[in-house]
Amino acid sequence: MAAVDANPFVNPNGGKVIPVESAQELVKNHVHPNAAEAVPRRYIRPQEERPTVSLLASSEFSIPVIDMKKLIILQGQEDQRKQEMERLSDACQEWGFFQIVNHGIPHSLIDEIKAVAKNFFNLPLEEKQKSAPQGGDPQGYGQLFVTSEDQTLDWGDLLALSLKPNQIKNLALWPTVPTNFRDTVERYALEVERVAQEVLSLFAENLHLEDADSFKNVFGSEPMNLMRMNFYPACPRPDLVLGLSPHADGGGVTLLLQDDETVGLHVRKNNQWIPVEPIPYAFVINIGDLMEVMTNGKYRSIEHRAVTNKERARLSIANFYNASVDAEVAPSAKLVDEHHPCLYRQFIHKDYILYHLSKPLKGKRHLAEFAKLDISNT
């Protein structure tokens, strides 16, 4: 059993918890059946934050798709691999986002993890609340990043669990219904970790770092695998709300499974919101803040958000593959020189997580406020 009292993230806001009603319950109970008041005031975004998408959004202007099969080292296929590596490099530098296909995670396991997540969110509230945060631990069923009474709320519920390392894993909050939840999540976690490590090796190779393990080494001996299952109920006024506020992921790399049927993820590119079209069984991968720091800004952690849908609920499952709790995070010395000044100060990963947890999700501001160096006078 995990040693919960050794978890450094307990009580990140001095124990202050702001209660938030489940969005799913709100819909179920038809609190405001009248369309004009269909959405309670606390969810309504100011005009400038309401969701519109770019007119540019089309198949020619969408996040790159990387075929992992083309990245396997095979004799006679060197040119094909080189081309795919270049596409990956562009994706990390220009978009901060890409989708991967042929990643080797069995489709049956993807079906299983989506099914257990859906089954969990479809349980009665009392059952789900058995996984509600306890004892100041910010994981479990409910909300994260709600730090004030007057904050605009997201139209979504979540289940956040630390899968690894044991120091922050709190099995007491893991659902026991559906009965295959734990076993499925444990098997899925191993596969996600394998792919995340492959992706880190490809990044190191692309950036010409000493060896393919260089990022894995900085991530340390106990990398974190945090899982966030997001459930966005159908919303009577998707034009007024957001499922998930604009944010950049704080960790290393994120592997996201999207709903196959419903578009909901938007990525910010050149000040426009670009929808990410779901590809069945693909993962959306994005660069997190830690990776932006380690690459000295060469790879970019990009703002994204989730919107809701009038007819359909949407499910997504994000795994944040992050450095160890006590890892020292800093730009790689190989990526700093007279033409590329050091953009970020060194910090301890744990301190950045605590900073993150104390603030509402707010675009790209967290990394800039926490670690960006002022290089205007250098």
Ligand SMILES: COC(=O)C(/C=C/C1=C(C)CCCC1(C)C)=C/O[C@H]1C=C(C)C(=O)O1
């Ligand atoms: C959008 O970002 C997050 O939701 C998030 C969540 C973190 C967590 C879990 C998924 C499980 C329980 C623990 C915790 C609350 C930390 C982001 O975490 C980031 C932020 C930093 C920094 C990081 O490394 O991961």
Ligand SMILES: O=C(O)CCC(=O)C(=O)O
């Ligand atoms: O639901 C989505 O598509 C986005 C989820 C996300 O960005 C996150 O969980 O950090």
Ligand SMILES: [Fe+2]
């Ligand atoms: Fe995210």
